[in-house]
Amino acid sequence: MTEKTPKLRAALDDVPTYKPGKPAAADGPVAFKLSSNENPYPPLPGVLEQAVAAAGSLNRYPDMACAGLMAELAERFSVPLAHLATGTGSVGVAQQLVQATAGPGDEVIYAWRSFEAYPIITQVSGATPVQIPLTGDDVHDLEAMLAAITDRTRLIFVCNPNNPTGTVVHRAELESFLDRVPSDILVVLDEAYIEFVRDPEFPNGLELYRDRPNVCVLRTFSKAYGLAGLRVGFAVAHEPVAAALRKTAVPFGVSHIAQEAAVASLRSEDALRERVDALVAERARVVEGLTAQGWTPAVTQANFVWLRLGERTLDFAGACERAGVIVRPFPGEGVRVTIGETEANDIFLRVAEDFRKEL
Ligand SMILES: *Cc1c(COP(=O)(O)O)cnc(C)c1O
Numbered sequence: 001m002t003e004k005t006p007k008l009r010a011a012l013d014d015v016p017t018y019k020p021g022k023p024a025a026a027d028g029p030v031a032f033k034l035s036s037n038e039n040p041y042p043p044l045p046g047v048l049e050q051a052v053a054a055a056g057s058l059n060r061y062p063d064m065a066c067a068g069l070m071a072e073l074a075e076r077f078s079v080p081l082a083h084l085a086t087g088t089g090s091v092g093v094a095q096q097l098v099q100a101t102a103g104p105g106d107e108v109i110y111a112w113r114s115f116e117a118y119p120i121i122t123q124v125s126g127a128t129p130v131q132i133p134l135t136g137d138d139v140h141d142l143e144a145m146l147a148a149i150t151d152r153t154r155l156i157f158v159c160n161p162n163n164p165t166g167t168v169v170h171r172a173e174l175e176s177f178l179d180r181v182p183s184d185i186l187v188v189l190d191e192a193y194i195e196f197v198r199d200p201e202f203p204n205g206l207e208l209y210r211d212r213p214n215v216c217v218l219r220t221f222s223k224a225y226g227l228a229g230l231r232v233g234f235a236v237a238h239e240p241v242a243a244a245l246r247k248t249a250v251p252f253g254v255s256h257i258a259q260e261a262a263v264a265s266l267r268s269e270d271a272l273r274e275r276v277d278a279l280v281a282e283r284a285r286v287v288e289g290l291t292a293q294g295w296t297p298a299v300t301q302a303n304f305v306w307l308r309l310g311e312r313t314l315d316f317a318g319a320c321e322r323a324g325v326i327v328r329p330f331p332g333e334g335v336r337v338t339i340g341e342t343e344a345n346d347i348f349l350r351v352a353e354d355f356r357k358e359l
Helices: 012-014 047-055 067-077 089-101 117-124 143-147 171-180 243-248 256-266 270-292 310-323 342-358
Strands: 084-086 107-112 126-131 152-160 187-190 215-220 231-238 302-306 329-330 333-338
Touching: 012 067, 012 117, 047 231, 047 256, 067 084, 067 256, 084 089, 084 243, 089 117, 089 152, 089 187, 089 215, 089 231, 089 243, 107 117, 117 126, 126 143, 143 171, 187 329, 270 302, 270 342, 310 329, 310 333
Parallel strands: 107 126, 107 152, 152 187, 187 215
Antiparallel strands: 084 231, 215 231, 302 333, 329 333
């Protein structure tokens, strides 16, 4: 007789697995990791020292309320403390938002292709994902997302800029969308890449959320601030959403080191701006290079570019890897390539040029 295995929720059966960006090979030729939208710079000035000092109290639990970080965030972003909630990366906060709003029978709407964590956290909650294809320009189709709302809709993600395409929705469209979403459906503006945006028509969620109690803004320290390894992000939302986030948080999720490093990063604003400006300049150089080669990359406002390669996607990713850069392929669709070190971007441009000639 075979032993029975523990009963697991059927909802888990179809949950896709998160594919992390492939790491650079330790033994290969020069290898740069351009597959996870990480920051190529080391931690901001003062951050490592603060993190090392914080490590001295590893025997203690962290401050569960993240009081120091919350106070710093409230001041930096001019929001009330009661509207803030922190979590283990903004993915952690996004999962808490889904848990707080949607379960079996409920629907969560998001664009597709978009951030690959959305289907995972939706399905783990037992809710039903409703994926709305991007437009031909790889932009959110807000009208179609609106049309997909039903009595069962509980949450809508708007990833702005969108991962993996880098495209943005503009202020007028987003405001018109928000004005038409019923006020009892939570709209989450995922702004993981906002620091890299230079489009003047981009809507800052922190301005939009103020008079809209059903809008929540997600931000992270993982990308521009360069703290991906520490897992800290935050949400800005009105009550009762912010209160729900405090309830769904894993106790002590954000480590003392992460809290202290995040505070030190917020205090290093000038260095942050310099680095982000340098990456934005590199982005412009890469986009110009690709365009000159004959590519038409999606219009990106993030720290990555998206090339639609269809059936050639894996070939292209393989060519990049052989040349020393690891990119992120989405088989059959395209590749997402993070803007990294100048040398890495140069290698990517060379591969793109050679590949273009063969098309
Ligand atoms: C990288 C990313 C995040 C941030 O993830 P963390 O959990 O904060 O590291 C959130 N949303 C999107 C769309 C991202 O690409």
